[in-house]
Amino acid sequence: MVTETFFPQVNGVSTSIARFSRMLNKKGHEVQIFAPKPGKKEFESIKVHRKFSLTFPPYPEFKAPIFLGTDLSEFDIIHTHGPFSAGWAGLWESWVKKVPITTTFHTPLADYVHYITPSFMENFGRKVAWAYSRLHYNRYPLVMAPSKATINQLDEKGVKAPKQVLKTGIELKKYDEAPDIDVKEKYDVDEFILHTGRLSYEKDIPVVLKAFKKILRERPELDLVVTSKGPASDDLKQLAEELGIEDSVLFTGYVSEEELINWYRNAELGVIASEAETQGLVVLEQMACGTPVVGADFLAIPETIKEGENGFLFPLNDVNALKEKVLTALDSDLSEMKKKARETAEKNTSEIWCDRLLEKYEELI
DSSP: OEESOOTTSOSHHHHHHHHHHHHHHHTTOOOEEEEESSSOSEETTEEEEEEOEEEOTTSTTOEEEOOTTOOOTTOSOEEEEOSSHHHHHHHHHHHHHTOOEEEEOOSOGGGGGGGTSOGGGHHHHHHHHHHHHHHHHTTSSOEEESSHHHHHHHHHTTOOSOEEEOOOOBOHHHHHHSOOOOHHHHHTOOSEEEEOSOOOGGGOHHHHHHHHHHHHHHOTTOEEEEEBOOTTHHHHHHHHHHTTOGGGEEEEESOOHHHHHHHHHHOSEEEEOOSOOSSOHHHHHHHHTTOOEEEESSTTHHHHOOBTTTEEEEOTTOHHHHHHHHHHHHTSOOHHHHHHHHHHHHTSBHHHHHHHHHHHHHHHO
């Protein structure tokens, strides 16, 4: 696994690599991870090669690793995660050492253009980002992506390499066996809805905050819990103050995995308004704990959320629609929906998707 992001940076890419590496290891395969510094050199007995990295100023959480001198000739297959230094290092080693290779397309670069270009150049920047993506991903014999929506997007943007859906999946045992933590008492909250995931601008979290202000008019006892951190953290806290809802919104920052699972368990609902979900892993995580989710009807989210079955969908960026769907859910008997949410997670376990990944590795080898 050659990646441009891994723990301690917490995001969907790190989680995906960790889960697949763990599952492959359990099935008797040796996995090694090549990732940026800083960080531990071992992940659950899996060796992690830490490479010198540079901080990317527009997005300080991203560390750009330097993979020069990396020798991957001993491996049966190379799996890259990222179209920059990791991707090109993997492709070079594959070409020179004749090692089979594949990649996972996790996130469209175009969704991050606003970090490095002024607003008047954003459309041009998005075109450049997709041109670069075509240049990179068309060099692979197989591109994996975490949803049908992402595959369709790659097709539309001219990535012609063969493609395969590969979801990360859920490790149900971890969610079932996590110890109970009384997060409500610890943080002094009672009834709450939950937003999880990196706090970045493409996640459209202001939509959630604005909708929550309207929800509070009818459910003043409700709290909104927002976990994690990210480049939008300060702006979101400021917006909560401007909306006058700061006393009902809890920003926890990063929390441990065990604590996050307990937030999932105790939430009335999860909410997600993102326009950049290529997989929506946090939706499955919440459903593993039997928590229905209200999410934007965009990209990969509706592949997991089924309207009225395990959650509700609302049009992207529609504050009023989000408010109405949350209130509808809170006024409903959620027992059947909680059961359906859990069933959705059970159909998307890491074991199931790891077996599919192994099939593709064997084909490529």
